[in-house]
Amino acid sequence: MKNFGTMFAKEIKEYLRTYKIFVVPGLFLLFGLTSPIITKLLPSLLGSLAEEINIILPEMTWIDSYGQFFKNLNQMGILAIILTTMGTIAEERNRSIAQLVLTKPVSRTSYVLSKYVANLLLITLSSILAFFAAWFYTDVLFTGTIFLNGLGATGVYIVYLAVILALIILASAMTKSAIAAGGLTVLGLVIFNLLPLFSKALSKYSPAVLTDYIYQVAGGTAVSSEVCGAIAFAAGTIIILLATASLLFSRKEL
Amino acid sequence: MEYVIKTNNLCRQFSSVKAVNNLNLNVPKGSVYGFLGPNGAGKTTTIKMLLGLTKPSAGTIQVLDQSAPSENYLHRIGFLPDVPNFYSWMRGDEFLTFVGQLFDIPKAELNRRKAELLEITGLKGVKTKIGGYSRGMKQRLGLAQALINEPEVVFMDEPTSALDPIGRKEILETISIISQRSTVFFSTHILTDVERVCNRVGILNHGELIREDTIAGLHQDYANNAFRLGIIGDPAPFIQELKTKAWVQDVHEEKDSLLLTAFDIKAVQHEIPSLLTKHELGLSKLEQVEMTLEDIFVRLVKS
Incomplete structure (x- = not known):
């Protein structure tokens, strides 16, 4: 681990100078700010789009707001992380x-490791920042919002991102091309998503299942032993x- | 003699191509060693093996008495790649600070060395980010970062090949300065650079070391015993016979003359006239040639 500190400090400085430190948290913050608002306005938006058809939607709740937030992070957030990190070693x-x-x-x-830890720090802070924005607007727009459910789900989301980040770092270390590293990461994600099909244990604990647990923790329906098992499995996956x-x-x- | 770099039967094979073949290098401490060879001779592969960036297929390496590849000697060496690339968002002085921190140089000492190196390389006061540097400026920054730890051995991979004459002159002057305190191992195919700064050379061709000597030694072997002969008539049978003579080292046909290298100068003076008569040839000139390093290099590589 010689010179880890110097290399880590260089990474952080690079984020500052290349504005990555603003881009990733900024994007996450945007999801945090807009997700509760979109959730709140969704029924009236749909209604105004199709005036002839009577669409009946159940009333949106704070759980739907959290759900929308994590759905956005799971799609666009992960895409942003792959795009901003895939060249970190390859380039x-x-x-x-x-x-x-x-x-x-x-x-x-x-x-x-310096590249992994620096990126992990950035996405952890980005996720927490985005969560606080999402929680604030959810609390303003909906009644009965439970802060800890959202915070717990954010924690599970960060663990999921940590696995994906380790996958990106592996892909980037394997090739000289950032685009190839991105492709390898997507391939790895496909494999992760197929793993639950192979055994009952994998269907409970493999990293891809963490995305289900995020929604369950946010809604307060998660079984804590299963979530902890999946987190432990994710930690092992990251190390490997x-x-x-x-x-x-x-x-x-x- | 104390050697700072020694290789023993060093080999590197890329599928069916032997990039480096049984290389035995001996680089004396304090020398400026020119590692010469045409493009594709295996110079960069050798340097990469010496630095631990590429693993040898066979053979051993010793750098500063440490077996390579190893991280144990990295704090005692400096390296300037052929096309140095940096973090484009940094300034030159920031990059030197970063490299100095990697070597764990105390802050005050690092500041002193940075100031000195920026002065030597002409980058003092440059506030532009490295992304805006010219090729020559990058090369000079590359040299500064290679020297920040006051290395015992500096490896340079074709440091002047991409530079204009002024840039080359500046780099060569800096090499002369650093050679006063470090051994310099410097790969190139520019022979005038070697003649200017090196005192020892290794000539590599097709991955094999074909000659290792001092510059003076090379000149001694090749300069005084070379003759240029202007022949009137068909020289082919004459050349054939010359090649059979024990006193002839080499015969090389040039455009309008022959370049003859001999082991015995007196034999040239006494036997050439009779051989010319025998083959019914005339002689337009016979002169002793002062061979340049380029002549020697071309002959060694071609033979």
């Missing part, structure tokens, strides 16, 4: 910057993905 290899840095006393493990990334990157010729 530096391609442009030979990695060559220059790794002929200094920096271990390849530090190099890989990062160890593989570090090992593969250590063997790469630069």
Whole structure:
């Protein structure tokens, strides 16, 4: 882990200078601000779009608002993270910057982990920031909002993102092309989503199931033992993905 | 003699291509070692193996008495790649600070070295981000970052090949300055650069080291025993016979003459006239040639 601190500090500085530190939290914040409003206005919006048809929708609640928020984060948020992170190692290899840095006393493990931890910090803060915005507007627009349910669901969401981030880092360490790394990440996500089909245990604990738990925790219907099991499984998956990334990157010729 | 870089039967194979083949390098401490070779000879692959960026297929490497590849000597070396790339969002002085921190150099000392290196490389006061640097400025920054840890050995991969004459001159002057305190291992195919700054050369061709010597040694072997002969008539049978003579080292046909290298100068003086008579050839000139490093290099590579 030689020079992890210096490499981590460089990553954070890079986020500041390249405005990534504003782009990712800004996008997440946008979802946090707009999701409750869209949920609140959805029935009247649908009504105004189809005046001839009488659409009857159940009254929207704070659970629907949380649901809309996490749905947006699960789609656009993850896409944004893949797009902003897929080149993190691949690009530096391609442009030979990695060559220059790794002929200094920096271990390849530090190099890989500093990128993971810095990105994880950014998406954790972005998710929390977005949640506070979503919770605030949900509380203003709906009655009976439970803060802790939303916070718990955000925690599960962050764990899910941590797995995806480890997958992106692995993909980026495997190739010299950012686009190829993005493609490999999508392939990994497809595999993750297929895993629950193979066994009962995987259908309860594999990382893809975390997305179901996010909604269950937000709605207060989750079984805590199952959620904890999935989180533990996710932690194991992250360790395996990062160890593989570090090992593969250590063997790469630069 | 103390060697700071030693390789023993170093090999690197890429599928069926042997990029480096049984390379035995010996780089003495304090030398400016020109690692010469045509494009594709295996110079960059060798440097990458010495730095641990590429793994050898076979053989051993020792850098500063440490077996390579290893992280143990990285804090004692500097490296300038052929086309240095940096974080484009940083300024030059920031990059030097970043690299200095990787070497764990105390802040005050780092500031002193940064100021000195920015002065030497002519980048003092440049506030532009590296993304806006010219090729020459990047090369100079590359040199500064390679020297920030006051390395015992500096590896440079074709440091001048992409530069204009002024940029080249500046880099070569800086190499002369740093050679006073570091060993410089410097790959290139520009022979005038080697003649200007190096005191020892290794010549690589098709992955094999075909000669390792001092510049003076090369000149001694090739400069005084080379002759240029202007032949009147068909020289082919004459060349054939010359090649059979024990005193002939090499015969090389040029446009209007022959370049003859001999082991025995007196034999040239005494036997050439009789051989010319035998083959009924005339002689328009016979001159002793002062061979340049380029001549020697071309001959070694072609032979």
